[in-house]
Amino acid sequence: MHGAWAWSAAPAAAADTEMSARLDVAAISKSFRGLRAVQGASFEVPAGGIVGLIGPNGAGKTTCFNMIAGVFAPDAGEVRLDGRRIDGWRPDQVCAAGVGRTFQIVKPFVGLTVLDNVIVGALLRSNDVPSAKKLAEGIVEKLGLGPKRDLPASALTLPDRKRLEVARALATQPRLLLLDEVMAGLRPTECDQMVAVFRELNRAEGITILLIEHVMRAVMALAQRIVVLHHGEVISRGTPEEVVRDPAVLESYLGEETEV
Amino acid sequence: MIARLLEGVPRRGLVALGALLLLLLAFPAFASGYLLSVGFLILYFAFVGQAWNIMMGFAGQLSLGHSLYVGLGAYAAAALYVHFGISPWIGLGAxxxxxxxxxxxxxxxxxxxxxxxxxxxxxxxAFAEFARIGFDHFSWVQGSSGFFLPVANYATNDLWNLRGSPRMFYYLMLAMSVAAFVACHALLRSRMGYYWQAIRESPEAAQALGVNVFRYKMAAVVISAAMTSLAGVVFAFYYNNLFPEQIFHISRSIELILGPIIGGIGTLVGPLVGALLLTGLAEGMREVMLQLGVEVPGVKQVFYGICLLLVVMFLPHGVWPPLARRLGLERGAGGRGGH
Amino acid sequence: MPVEIYLNVAASGLLTGLVYGLMALGLSVIFGVVRVVNFAHGEMMTLAMFLTLVLFNALKLDPLVLLVPVAAVMFALGYLMQAGLINPFINRPEHSQFMLLVAIALILVNVQLIVFGPDAQGIRTRYSFDSFKLGPLVIDASKVYAAGAALVVAAALFAFFRFTLLGKAIRACADNYDGARVVGLNVKRLYALTFGIGSACVGAAGAMLMVVSDVTPAIGPAYTLLAFVIVITGGLGSMPGALLGGLLIGVTEALGGVLFTPSAKSMFAFALLVLVLLFRPQGILGRRET
Structure with missing residues (x-):
């Protein structure tokens, strides 16, 4: 199975594999009231890799995320983290196993300050509040939220709320990070900054990343591999270059919308 | 420990709290019997309001049945005392x-x-109502005809059996309120406090950050229930009579949540400010009505209702947060969870 | 005890249950459309009962006739409550709306206490002591009339929502608030109308209940709770569910009252509520939200 993924040029080789987790999604399906949202989707994210999950609206990307993150169990199929089955686990158990996630529709704790938001995440692997606070402060700085750390989250703009989503997820010290459209609404320069942050996280700490993204600029810059979902099924996979040349992909989705 | 508790609390706030505490300590020295009973009521409502606030203000779970815990606490300690002569200090365990x-x-x-x-x-x-009807038929504690404690001799204070003067009860309630205030302050700054507030703001996001939402919600209910039951113990020994119709009644639950709502849900000072405002005003109004010679049952509750209506409409975060801002007592830019 | 007694009690519970069901229908309609939980429902019920009482004493008309003016007055009250107090709260958090209605309930119940006093009051009609015999069953005439009227009002309500343009517009609001606004419906006015209609149900139910039962202001909160138990049991937002829940609770309470002691009868309603929450949280006829 590994053979299907050529990782010759992967920078992840240098990564500390302790911090990396491998994700295997095997033939998962989910229906809502008879409407099939995801049908037998399979893909994998190698330890230390960055994979992009793309597809038109309603293709089932977020449903896939929710099954991986434990929001609901798949009707069929398996999700494995480092070989261990995690499908059907609760979201907090999945998180404790080392999976951090962001929400496409951001869910900040609006009544808390930016720093307190991040502390909630940092408490997962900290022994006490002061050490969680220390960890959170570092992450807030890293994502450029330092000057706003004492503001209530309700005062943040949308791009900052997206950053806060990422900061909170990172504070749980994940080995696999699930990013659900964190670039949407960012300006190109902000988008590039965010890309740089994820590259650095992936390179220095070896965090495995699976991202859903509509901003092709970010996907092309980050992802080593891309999986394309359409009507709940995987219709294409490969390197970014291969995928954008795939006629099936062009037809279903990329052709009209994106110039590459 | 103390240093950590004090960290980030503004100096002016500490001074204000210290002054308030001194005032409350000295209060019985110049208060009449009636004023002392009003003072007791204010502290009582400040305490139960604080306890309710743990559930609603911290963890975001709206309880309208807290009379259940007051009643259970009151009946358990009173029954053990009356039937077996067990001191309320031991009975409160039950x-x-x-x-x-x-x-x-x-x-x-x-x-x-x-x-x-x-x-x-x-x-x-529904749980509180269930208990109310159940206790109406619970003959071990005399059911609906009411359960009475032997009336106290006010001359001597027997702290061990909670038999004594209103002044003793006042100081007991004051000690409990101070302890509740400090405990809630510490809870709010603990891991649990962070998790509760996260759950209040967004349970989905909290769960995605590894918080076992079920466990922490349970903790909030159980801790709040335990605290509230302590107020019930004091209630039983202060009033010496218990009627299921009264103690478990929904109006008791409503009365108990008015303080923190009017003072400011989720704040530490809110329950105290709310209890002070509401009880003070209601008793003041009663005095005026007594002077005028009108006595109509229900007027106090209508007044409560109007206060609640006005606060919910015009001060959705309660009286305290804007007041604290005015007084410059706010911690940083801290939101509702602030000091 | 002979079986006939249980049958009689169950039949009488069913009839009272229909009146309860109509009251709960009002709650269900309001919740289904406005998405506000009317915590003052029982207090409005006792208000409707007192209105019936006052009108009965003044005009000496049959309560089943008074149903019409009482429902009209309650409609106006509900409309004004929604338009004046609740509409500004539509985008506030759920608990904030709830507190508003707690405040309204508190004021309503105590104003009634001040105006009408704490004692139980009732009315006596021509048919108060009549009964029908049906095989082994002996059924109070007043309960039959009240239940019949409840059925008529409920049927009219179903027809209104199914066949009239206004009813359809209100249902559109319930399904999709934004959509309804986009196509140009005045949502706030429709909300006020809906609250009025729900209150009119309460008015009608109150007039009918006055035929079979006494009223005190203090019983308001108990009716609120009863309406909640019925609606949750039957299924939130389901109109047939509210009626079915009413029947179920009516029978449960009636049988519980005979099997144990009458004053403990509401415990059985709560027990039923807990069972429903345990095994079918969406209610008997409700649909699970995803």
Whole structure:
């Protein structure tokens, strides 16, 4: 199975594999009231890799995320983290196993300050509040939220709320990070900054990343591999270059919308 | 420990709190018997308001049935005292235990089966009503005809058996309120406090950050129930009579949540400010009505209703947060969870 | 005890249950459309009962006739409550709306206490002591009339929502608030109308209940709770569910009252509520939200 993924040029080789987790999604399906949202989707994210999950609206990307993150169990199929089955686990158990996630529709704790938001995440692997606070402060700085750390989250703009989503997820010290459209609404320069942050996280700490993204600029810059979902099924996979040349992909989705 | 508790609390706030404490300590020295009973009531409502606030203000779970825990606490300690002569200081163990059990059963039913928001509130009312009717038929504590404690001799204060003067009860309630204030302050800054506030703001996001939402919601209910039951113990020994119709009644639950709502949900000072405002105003109004020679039952509750209506409409965060801002007592830019 | 007694009690519970069901229908309609939980429902019920009482004493008309003016007055009250107090709260958090209605309930119940006093009051009609015999069953005439009227009002309500343009517009609001606004419906006015209609149900139910039962202001909160128990049991937002829940609770309470002691009868309603929450949280006829 590994053979299907050529990782010759992967920078992840240098990564500390302790911090990396491998994700295997095997033939998962989910229906809502008879409407099939995801049908037998399979893909994998190698330890230390960055994979992009793309597809038109309603293709089932977020449903896939929710099954991986434990929001609901798949009707069929398996999700494995480092070989261990995690499908059907609760979201907090999945998180404790080392999976951090962001929400496409951001869910900040609006009544808390930016720093307190991040502390909630940092408490997962900290022994006490002061050490969680220390960890959170570092992450807030890293994502450029330092000057706003004492503001209530309700005062943040949308791009900052997206950053806060990422900061909170990172504070749980994940080995696999699930990013659900964190670039949407960012300006190109902000988008590039965010890309740089994820590259650095992936390179220095070896965090495995699976991202859903509509901003092709970010996907092309980050992802080593891309999986394309359409009507709940995987219709294409490969390197970014291969995928954008795939006629099936062009037809279903990329052709009209994106110039590459 | 103390240093950590004080960290980040503004100096002016500490001075204000210290001054308030001194005032409350000195209060019985110049208060008449009637004023002392009003002072006791204010502290009582500040305490139960603080306890309720843990559930609603910290963890976001609306309980409209807190009279359940007051009543269970009151009946358990009173029954042990009357039937077996057991000191309330030992009996309160049973009070706390039974209240925690009731809270745990309620929390389990609600949280396991996804009963949330307003439906959770209705379930809490149903539990209190269930207890009210049940105790009406509970002959061990005389059912609906009322359960009476032997009336105290006010000349001597027997702290061990909680038999004594209103002044003793006042100081007891003051000590409890101070302890509750400090405990809630510490809770809010603990891991649990962070998790509760996260759950209040967004349970989905909290769960995605590894918070076991069920467990922490249960903790909120159980801790709040335990604290509230302590107030019930004091209630029983202060008033010396218990009627299920009164103690478990829904109007008791409503009365108890007015303080923190009017003062400011989720704040530490809110329950105290709310209890002070509401009880002070209501008693003041009663005085005026006595002077005028009118006595109509229900007027006090209408007044409560109007206060609640006005606060909910025009001060959705309560009286305290804007007041604190005006006085410059706010911690940083801290939101509702602030000092 | 002979079986006939249980049958009689169950039949009488069913009839009272229909009146309860109509009251709960009002709550269900309001919740289904406005998405606000009317915590003052029982207090409005006792208000409707007192209105019936006052009108009965003044005009000496049959309560089943008074149903019409009482429902009209309650409609106006509900409309004004929604338009004046609740509409500004539509985008507030759920608990904030709930507190508003707690405040309204508190004021309503105590104003009634001040105006009408704490004592139980009732009315006596021509048919108060009549009964029908049906095989082994002996049924109070007043309960039959009240239940019949409840059925008529409920049927009219179903027809209104199914066949009239206004009813359809209100249902559109319930399904999709934004959509309804986009196509140009005045949502706030429709909300006020809906609250009025729900209150009119309460008015009608109150007039009918006055035929079979006494009223005190203090019983308001108990009716609120009863309406909640019925609606949750039957299924939130389901109109047939509210009626079915009413029947179920009516029978449960009636049988519980005979099997144990009458004053403990509401415990059985709560027990039923807990069972429903445990095994079918969406209610008997409700649909699970995803």
């Amino acid at each position: 009070s706390v235990g039974i209240a925690m059990l009731a809270g745990a059963v309620l929390g389990f039913l609600a949280f396991r089966f996804g009963v949330a928001g307003v439906y959770f509130a209705i379930l809490t009312i």
